Amino acid sequence: MAKNSANGDHQTTTKPPPTPSPLRFSKFFQLHSFFSADTSDENIVNELALTAIVSANVLYWIHSTPNMRILVTGGAGFIGSHLVDKLMENEKNEVIVVDNFFTGSKDNLKKWIGHPRFDLRRHDVTEPLLVEVDKIYHLACPASPIFYKYNPVKTIKTNVIGTLNMLGLAKRVGARILLTSTSEVYGDPLVHPQTESYWGNVNPIGVRSCYDEGKRVAETLMLSTTSLFLMIDIYAFATEIRIARIFNTYGPRMNIDDGRVVSNFIAQALRDEPLTVQAPGTQTRSFCYVSDMVDGLIRLMEGDNTGPINIGNPGEFTMIELAELVKELISPKVEIKMVENTPDDPRQRKPDITKAKELLGWEPKVKLRDGLPLMEEDFRLRLGVSKKI
Numbered sequence: 001m002a003k004n005s006a007n008g009d010h011q012t013t014t015k016p017p018p019t020p021s022p023l024r025f026s027k028f029f030q031l032h033s034f035f036s037a038d039t040s041d042e043n044i045v046n047e048l049a050l051t052a053i054v055s056a057n058v059l060y061w062i063h064s065t066p067n068m069r070i071l072v073t074g075g076a077g078f079i080g081s082h083l084v085d086k087l088m089e090n091e092k093n094e095v096i097v098v099d100n101f102f103t104g105s106k107d108n109l110k111k112w113i114g115h116p117r118f119d120l121r122r123h124d125v126t127e128p129l130l131v132e133v134d135k136i137y138h139l140a141c142p143a144s145p146i147f148y149k150y151n152p153v154k155t156i157k158t159n160v161i162g163t164l165n166m167l168g169l170a171k172r173v174g175a176r177i178l179l180t181s182t183s184e185v186y187g188d189p190l191v192h193p194q195t196e197s198y199w200g201n202v203n204p205i206g207v208r209s210c211y212d213e214g215k216r217v218a219e220t221l222m223l224s225t226t227s228l229f230l231m232i233d234i235y236a237f238a239t240e241i242r243i244a245r246i247f248n249t250y251g252p253r254m255n256i257d258d259g260r261v262v263s264n265f266i267a268q269a270l271r272d273e274p275l276t277v278q279a280p281g282t283q284t285r286s287f288c289y290v291s292d293m294v295d296g297l298i299r300l301m302e303g304d305n306t307g308p309i310n311i312g313n314p315g316e317f318t319m320i321e322l323a324e325l326v327k328e329l330i331s332p333k334v335e336i337k338m339v340e341n342t343p344d345d346p347r348q349r350k351p352d353i354t355k356a357k358e359l360l361g362w363e364p365k366v367k368l369r370d371g372l373p374l375m376e377e378d379f380r381l382r383l384g385v386s387k388k389i
């Protein structure tokens, strides 16, 4: 508790030093036990006494000061900002966002700026970072092809060096880390629907490979820090990781002109422009509303399963079906126009979410027909287009 103390004419506020959180503390304890090679009786008695003291302290901290300091990289982006909203609802969470604002914006977080439990830092994850945190949601990476293709080498650096930096941080402070990987790791899949055990069909030298291969390496890096890959079953050396394979997600705050199909169609419909479907239009995607996605990510972080786990909505739509739905819901008079496709566009995408259902008790709730109008409302506000009555 903060207490006031007089210092001459000035009032200063003093606080006790922060105590390590339960998660961090338990890590330090594991390290201590592992390094203690002395097996003499006296040392064992000391170790047991220490164990009792530490356990009592851990229990005390869990029940008295369970505040969690949570880092969200890429928290100014679309999914990240919704995740921050959800995390901030819990008064025991302190949230730190780091973002380089390449595709994200302070606007997405404006309601939290200045909040005592919130901190926003301009930082590029390709540079090292040291903050004392308990959990890391590592989202930083442009997700739209327009942006990730803009500077492919930077996209690779963000995925590889950025993930290495965040894993280094997780290890140093004993934090649990969750990576938002992607369904793009399956490339143009030959297995349908995609299960986590499928290795994928990715072109390593295509225009999308900076993102697809970047995420695949990021997953490998994550697993390489766990006891599964270390070849020695020593928990103390391992980092607690979680990997989410995210399928197409949509909702308010998506960048308006970022080339992702849902945002494209809604913006075009609101501007009375033709909805441009990339040929042949029979390619499929599955769309998950952002609140469902955030729920899935939090469940994965809080649960016991490392993953990778698919998080997405298994409802599958062709691009023509999506265009027709947007037309019906938003602008019935708008035209649908076929345009040339971009290279390496996957022909089908549908998550198998058996694992998410069984291990996380998660499945999406919001249907596309119900989610699109929520996104329309947000786009109308940002584009300044009011609803015709």
Ligand SMILES: NC(=O)c1ccc[n+]([C@@H]2O[C@H](COP(=O)([O-])OP(=O)(O)OC[C@H]3O[C@@H](n4cnc5c(N)ncnc54)[C@H](O)[C@@H]3O)[C@@H](O)[C@H]2O)c1
Pocket: 073, 074, 075, 076, 077, 078, 079, 080, 098, 099, 100, 101, 102, 103, 104, 105, 123, 124, 125, 126, 138, 139, 140, 141, 142, 143, 144, 158, 162, 180, 181, 182, 183, 246, 247, 248, 249, 250
């Ligand atoms: N939205 C989807 O459909 C989808 C699908 C699969 C995976 N994902 C993954 O989810 C995560 C979030 O996606 P999103 O849709 O919110 O994308 P987004 O582009 O809206 O958000 C990404 C955020 O990361 C920040 N960022 C990018 N590079 C950075 C760097 N080097 N250092 C610090 N910050 C950086 C951006 O400024 C932005 O705020 C990404 O990792 C993405 O790969 C998203």
